[in-house]
Amino acid sequence: MFIYLLVCVSASLVLSSAQASDNQLCDPETQYRRDGQCCTMCPLGTRMQSSSSCLDPVCDPCGINEYQDKYTTNNKCNRQPYCDPNTNFExxxxxxxxxxTICMCKEGFHCSGKECITCAKHSTCQPGYEVVSKGSKIHDTICRQCPNGTFVSSTSGKCEKWTECEPGFYAAEGGTSESDTQCVSRHRTHIIVGVITAGAVTLMMIGVCWCWCGNSRKGHQDINGHTIVDCTHADECEEGHKISTPVENEHTDVSSDDLGITDQGNYVAQEFGKLERLSRQESHDYSRPVYLISP
Structure with a gap:
């Protein structure tokens, strides 16, 4: 009885060791078991024909837009994913x-999520913000506001320190995060002030001269129905008097009664006008006479 049990235990141990040795002979990555044999798989990038033998299979290469990324016994390859350019993939x-194939975002775009279903355009750092990290195909651009004392006036630039005004200059405008300090020469300011002051004084002098000249100009004035003539010489006034004397109409019949006759038979001339002498205004030269011609 004891011998029988010993034989049974020995037989079971032999069978177990045989099965273990058979399993170790097959490579789980490149082989598969069929009918108790370790058969060869098709390599990467190929597919196995259905009529292939166990030890020497017939493997065909994958077609266009197909792939196989491991050893296989399948008779079909996997399809490559479609990278849609309408969603900014390339x-x-x-x-x-x-x-x-891994679809990548175009230049200037990044994955909008962890699964990278769509691509989004990189953010632009506005003036006052600098680029900390440029955008890539997997993450967006990272921006940071310029620290105090620095600025950036362009987009996607680096922050720079404010300009310090040199001696002889002063800061007309202080720097901000978007603009630099504006330095202006003190000498230039003095020149501008001087030019403005000189211009104002010149305009005032021109105005005074214009008013004085306007008041001093006096042409012919009509006072109480008389015409004042400013004469330099008496001859000029006499000439003016002659010109202003009415001309007798030769065709008009004048009776002797109207004209009057002297005792000697001479006609009496009628006085048409009288020459009067007036004093000039105080503003004129009293050495020059002014004559008033009566109408």
Whole structure:
């Protein structure tokens, strides 16, 4: 009885060791078991024909836009993903048949989420903000506000220190996060003030001269129906008197009664006008006479 039990235990141990040795002979990555044998799989980038033998399978390469990234017994390859340009994706120039293609965002775009279903355009750092990290295909641009005492006036630039005004200059405008300090020469300011002051004084002098000249100009004035003539010489006034004397109409019949006759038979001339002498205004030269011609 004891011998029988010993034989049974020995047989079971032999069978177990045989099965263990058979399992160790098959490579789980490149082989598969069929009908108690370790069969060969097709390599990466290929597919196995259905009529292949166990030890020497027939493997065909994957087609266009197909891939196989591990050893396989399948008779079909996997399809490569479609990189849609309408969602800002771009496909690599060459696709491998041994690996899955990863759709990458175009230049200037990044994945909008962890799954990278769509691509979003990189953010632009506005004036007053500098670029900490440029955007890539997987993350957006990171911006930071310029610290105090620095500025950046362009987009996507680096912060720079404010300009310190040199001696002889002063800060007309202080710096901000978007603009630099504006330095102006003190000498230039004095020149501008002097030019403005000189211009104002010149305009005032021109105005005074204009008013004085306007008041001093006096032409012919009509006072109480008389015309004042400013004469330099008496001859000029006499000439003016002659010109202003009415001309007798030769065709008008004048009776002797109207004209009057002297005892000697001579006609009496009628006085048409009288020459009067007036004093000039105080503003004129009293050495020059002024004559008033009566109408």
């Amino acid at each position: 496909s690599p120039a060459e696709q491998s048949k041994k690996a899955k």
